[in-house]
Amino acid sequence: MPRHTYGAGGRTSRVSDLAGAPPQLATSQDLIGANEPVVGNSHPASRSAKQPNRINLKAVAEACIEEGLDPATEIIKALNRSVPLVRNGAPVMDDDGKPVMVPLVDSDTRLRTLNELLQYTQPKLKAVEVKLNGNLELSSEQLDQRLGALIAKAAKAS
Numbered sequence: 001m002p003r004h005t006y007g008a009g010g011r012t013s014r015v016s017d018l019a020g021a022p023p024q025l026a027t028s029q030d031l032i033g034a035n036e037p038v039v040g041n042s043h044p045a046s047r048s049a050k051q052p053n054r055i056n057l058k059a060v061a062e063a064c065i066e067e068g069l070d071p072a073t074e075i076i077k078a079l080n081r082s083v084p085l086v087r088n089g090a091p092v093m094d095d096d097g098k099p100v101m102v103p104l105v106d107s108d109t110r111l112r113t114l115n116e117l118l119q120y121t122q123p124k125l126k127a128v129e130v131k132l133n134g135n136l137e138l139s140s141e142q143l144d145q146r147l148g149a150l151i152a153k154a155a156k157a158s
Contacts (some may be wrong), residue, residue, distance in 0.1 A: 079110055
């Protein structure tokens with residue numbers, strides 16, 4: 001399969017090569033004619049009919065599935081990606097002659113992204129309100145009776 005295919009106006013395109021493949025960085029050739037209309041699958045309107053000025057998330061999800069993309073996986077891949085450190089246009093090498101790798105995403109952006117993802121992976125704690133009525137003081141005998149009942153109940157359960 002050729003790396004580039006010719007599209008409208010003799011421009012090259014990698015779109016057919018990218019279907020289902022791992023993400024690749026865009027080249028300058030990919031940006032030529034980027035705003036031309038796409039011919040092929042059509043998706044539902046980008047706006048929700050129920051709520052004006054809202055994005056139709058179902059259409060976005062369907063488009064991602066058709067392209068073989070899982071947004072959560074792609075975000076994690078981007079957060080874990082490293083690139084060679086470059087100074088004055090040349091890669092910086094370590095003592096072994098290997099390029100020094102640095103995270104693609106800066107630590108502040110990484111932290112904010114992980115914090116945002118946290119709300120989808122960990123349950124949020126709810127505030128609990130407790131109302132107490134009556135006298136809370138117990139005599140020693142009442143306290144011993146309650147503790148004895150709790151211990152007996154725990155022993156029965158095990």
